[in-house]
Amino acid sequence: MSLFADLNLSKPVMKALEDMGFESATAIQAEAIPVALSGTDMIGQAQTGTGKTVAFSIPMIERIDTEEDVVQGLILTPTRELCIQVADEIRKVGIHKKVRVLAVYGGQDINRQIKSLKNRPHIIIATPGRLIDHLNRKTIRLQNIRMVVLDEADEMLDMGFVEDIETILSNCPEERQTLLFSATMKPGVKNLAQKFMKDIKHVSVKAQEVTVPLIEQVYYEVTERQKLDVLTRLLDIQNPELAIVFGRTKRRVDELMNALITRGYQADGLHGDLSQRQRDAVMKKFRDGSIDVLVATDVAARGLDVSGVTHVYNFDIPQDIDSYVHRIGRTGRAGKSGIASTFVTPREMEHLHQIERITKRKIAKRPLPTIAEARIGKQRLALDMIVEATNEDLGGYRNLAKELLDQYDSVMLVSAALKLLTKNTNEVPITLTEEQPLRTKRTKPKTDRRDRGRKTGPTGMKPAGGKGKLKQGKKEARSRKKEAVLSW
Ligand SMILES: Nc1ncnc2c1ncn2[C@@H]1O[C@H](COP(=O)(O)OP(=O)(O)OP(=O)(O)O)[C@@H](O)[C@H]1O
Numbered sequence: 001m002s003l004f005a006d007l008n009l010s011k012p013v014m015k016a017l018e019d020m021g022f023e024s025a026t027a028i029q030a031e032a033i034p035v036a037l038s039g040t041d042m043i044g045q046a047q048t049g050t051g052k053t054v055a056f057s058i059p060m061i062e063r064i065d066t067e068e069d070v071v072q073g074l075i076l077t078p079t080r081e082l083c084i085q086v087a088d089e090i091r092k093v094g095i096h097k098k099v100r101v102l103a104v105y106g107g108q109d110i111n112r113q114i115k116s117l118k119n120r121p122h123i124i125i126a127t128p129g130r131l132i133d134h135l136n137r138k139t140i141r142l143q144n145i146r147m148v149v150l151d152e153a154d155e156m157l158d159m160g161f162v163e164d165i166e167t168i169l170s171n172c173p174e175e176r177q178t179l180l181f182s183a184t185m186k187p188g189v190k191n192l193a194q195k196f197m198k199d200i201k202h203v204s205v206k207a208q209e210v211t212v213p214l215i216e217q218v219y220y221e222v223t224e225r226q227k228l229d230v231l232t233r234l235l236d237i238q239n240p241e242l243a244i245v246f247g248r249t250k251r252r253v254d255e256l257m258n259a260l261i262t263r264g265y266q267a268d269g270l271h272g273d274l275s276q277r278q279r280d281a282v283m284k285k286f287r288d289g290s291i292d293v294l295v296a297t298d299v300a301a302r303g304l305d306v307s308g309v310t311h312v313y314n315f316d317i318p319q320d321i322d323s324y325v326h327r328i329g330r331t332g333r334a335g336k337s338g339i340a341s342t343f344v345t346p347r348e349m350e351h352l353h354q355i356e357r358i359t360k361r362k363i364a365k366r367p368l369p370t371i372a373e374a375r376i377g378k379q380r381l382a383l384d385m386i387v388e389a390t391n392e393d394l395g396g397y398r399n400l401a402k403e404l405l406d407q408y409d410s411v412m413l414v415s416a417a418l419k420l421l422t423k424n425t426n427e428v429p430i431t432l433t434e435e436q437p438l439r440t441k442r443t444k445p446k447t448d449r450r451d452r453g454r455k456t457g458p459t460g461m462k463p464a465g466g467k468g469k470l471k472q473g474k475k476e477a478r479s480r481k482k483e484a485v486l487s488w
């Protein structure tokens, strides 16, 4: 166990960490923070949910000079949701030092951002496309940048942001420090690093596996038609606190979300075709628990940290192994446990084995849940609701209860209450549009129905320059996508 106190941090930062309730540094924090504080360029790799955000936020906050009203730190993230989240986290780390932080991302009114820039932020957290817009408009200047962090660098390259990132880095001063973080890496990242970083130190937390051991990994062999029933039965049996269900396409997410609502679940969907306002509203509902099932494309696979996500369901097996690692990593974060269930159609079994081989982890097969088990699950939930309600003020109900008990048998009454409380949506027949099974051939290009299609990325914005033209770099990035390499 490492203490933050051993890392020579400034008082305001130490106080912030105390406010955040962090008692000790995680392994990546203990290893990466001293290296980053020494000023050297660094590539940091550690499993999902192990605190990489704070690992780069602390050195960045320490490097900011609040006497200077210029942008000194820049963090790039692949998606808008992650941009907002990282901004919130670094803001907390910098609160006592009074560091000003601004998130700048696509889909948000650019004029509002320009107005916020008048507050002279010290750190900007941005999605690449929108930052390029600001550079073109000269509303953001990067000439005073001291430190750049590329969070989820491999994903940004996969999304076709390579040219944007190169433009952005070329606009930063040569002598800046560059840090690059992700749970997974791939060769494209190495090329970028060679071009834009110097004397790189690699800090990677050596783990037995790329996935987190606290995540129980299981699979269900299903046909396309069985998937929905299997999912709703599992939701009834497992009763997740919060769950994320990943679907392969935007259409899939929409249909599945509607199907779950029809069957009585508090669900909503997230994908790149929604307006930013809708996306923000969905994330807010998920974070505050007003929905408990988030159905999403891979737009939610990277970096998102929502405490209370106990279950991840891969309704469709992910397109590549990195995506599997990141999707399931939405649970089992910060030392908590979680369950990741993957639905695999018979034709996709080879994909599952490939995931097992590369992650060096056996994924256990589970028998399909039955209607009877689901019914018991729903009844248990009703029972929990009654027991929980006994803690509430039952004032007015007590006399009614006494009246009833004078006339009826107590077991009969409680049974009736349980029956009424047991969710009775049954399995309303719903047919989802079938998804094509994944093919095993690794060189297959991505279909444009994917949420990371060419017109809009998961961020919903046109990549690179906003012209929507597929440039050479992006083609290359896309063909590399299938290489699914977890380390170099
Ligand atoms: N030292 C710490 N002690 C306790 N909790 C921590 C500590 N550092 C970070 N956390 C919490 O752990 C959670 C996961 O952190 P974070 O999102 O940075 O993980 P990550 O490594 O970036 O994961 P991913 O690869 O999925 O992006 C967050 O809720 C964060 O606040």
Ligand SMILES: [Mg+2]
Residues within 6 Å of the ligand: 052, 053, 151, 303
């Ligand atoms: Mg992260």
